Amino acid sequence: MIQISPHAEAALTCPLDERSLYLRRLVLGSVRSAGRGHVGPALSLIEMVRVLYDDVLRIDPKNPRDPNRDRAILSKGHGCLALYALLADRGFFPLSELDGFCGTDSILGGHPEYGMVPGVEASTGALGHGLSIGVGLALAARMRERSYRTFVLLGDGEINEGSVWEAAMGAAKHGLDNLIALIDYNKLQSYGPTDYVLPLEPLADKWRSFGFAVQELNGHDVGALRTVLKQVPAVPGKPTAIICHTVKGKGLPAAESNADWHHKNKLTDSELDAIRVAVGDF
């Protein structure tokens, strides 16, 4: 019998502060404008992205290609609405772009593209690519004697992909302690529960056995995220994996832990009402 992590239980009841609600309004505003989007995967991710961009990454929105900037790759590219909200809020591009999400001539597609969106380090969307790219970036930092860190955000469904584990072995081989993997462990993938689709447990032990230093936390707890992310690497000489227990659709009760909200390509009036009730009119 698999024990449910106390962090997972805490994530279910974790309150959201005003900034987290504001960021959800930005995400859901894009969804409402486009009438579509990966809703659940973005809402589970918001606090992880928020703490990275607000408190951890050494970045300058006015100089997004600074060679010494920290690199962040959203390997679960379908969570891009959370990333777009943070990048816009931090000034990488105007907030007004969010309303054009998925439009024909928008810079903001349903998966993020390098070269189209300022602040996006790699085009993602096909799963299982980001950690390998991150290994390359982190190895390059070491070879060039640069101090930047590389953060890769992975989905739990995404780590079904074997390439993720190839990359994990490679990261451990090189002892890349400048590489940090954050796993958005919302326990629900497109079809249904990760336990049903392809069980991941014991997940922390898996990462440990692949040579990572592992941390687990409630991925909606902004304070805990700050504490852990400001203390990387968790163990010198090892890459870090931070398993963030989250709730898919967090903050939108109709969508919470509901696989039907993984991706929407149209929204009914009642679904729009549910959004209004959850985050207020916007």
Add this chain to the structure above:
Amino acid sequence: MRNTAMNMVHKLAARDERVLYIGSDPGAGTLRAMSKEFPKRHLIEGISEAHIIGMSAGLAMEGFVPYVNTIATFLTRRCYEQVAVDLCLHNLPVRLIANGGGLVYAPLGPTHQAIEDIAIMRALPNMTVICPCDADEAARMMEQTPDWKGPIYIRLGKGGDAIVSKAEHGFEIGKAILMRPPGEVLMVTTGIMLQRALAAADLLAAQGIRAGILHMHTVKPLDTAALLQAVRGTRLVTTLEEHVPSGGLGSAVAEALIDKLGSGLPAMLRLSLPDRFMHNYGSQDSLLKKHGLSAGAIATSIEHALAASHTSSPQLHST
């Protein structure tokens, strides 16, 4: 050819600190001298091609020029999505050095025979596809690779192939080499089919048939200008390739001629492997012979096609 290409990676690394070698699990001692001289730029990353392509993309994003090396089928089939997304979509300068293009690994069976690699690599936007004909040409080709923008797929032959390329022809990526002036026949070749074309041309000459040879070492971007120049006055254009008929050199040449010549097309004969996996072993040479790609069989096919074209196709005139 393979040893030459590998040694060129070492040579390039000695003068360009961006150059890296990344092998999966190559033969023991591969680039040993480089591993001693530049241990940090000689990386062996395991049988994990999908990961290696992504990792090489990350390194290229930071200014390195990785030369990734393994067997052709593993570098194309196994990690196609990584090649498409990580390399081609980002248009990164990663070089894929594919050992055993075509039927080099004939005795090892269909898992190791790269018979559709040109087609699937050529289909990807931003990808360059090069098939050198011999070791000397491979060396000249490698000299051109560090500063080429975007990814390159390099299809290597077996090694020990007869040296037929000439230094005076030079090498420029995307520029075909006219090895023999066109006559009533033009053969267009890539890779080690050049040697067979040269022998076939001699056989045809003995029959009084003048056959030119255009060596298209770069299949993508195709040198359409050289092709159009060479087909002028010819009655039959023959493509030769160690590849299935779909999507390779023959397709590329046909597409270019259709696009540029419209209704005034010459007769075409595409000589290739059949559209099926090989279930024979033997050697590269024995399988090429079995599928009509010996010099003698090429010459005979051309004679037959030429006879048929005399009654059915117009000769292309110079304009």
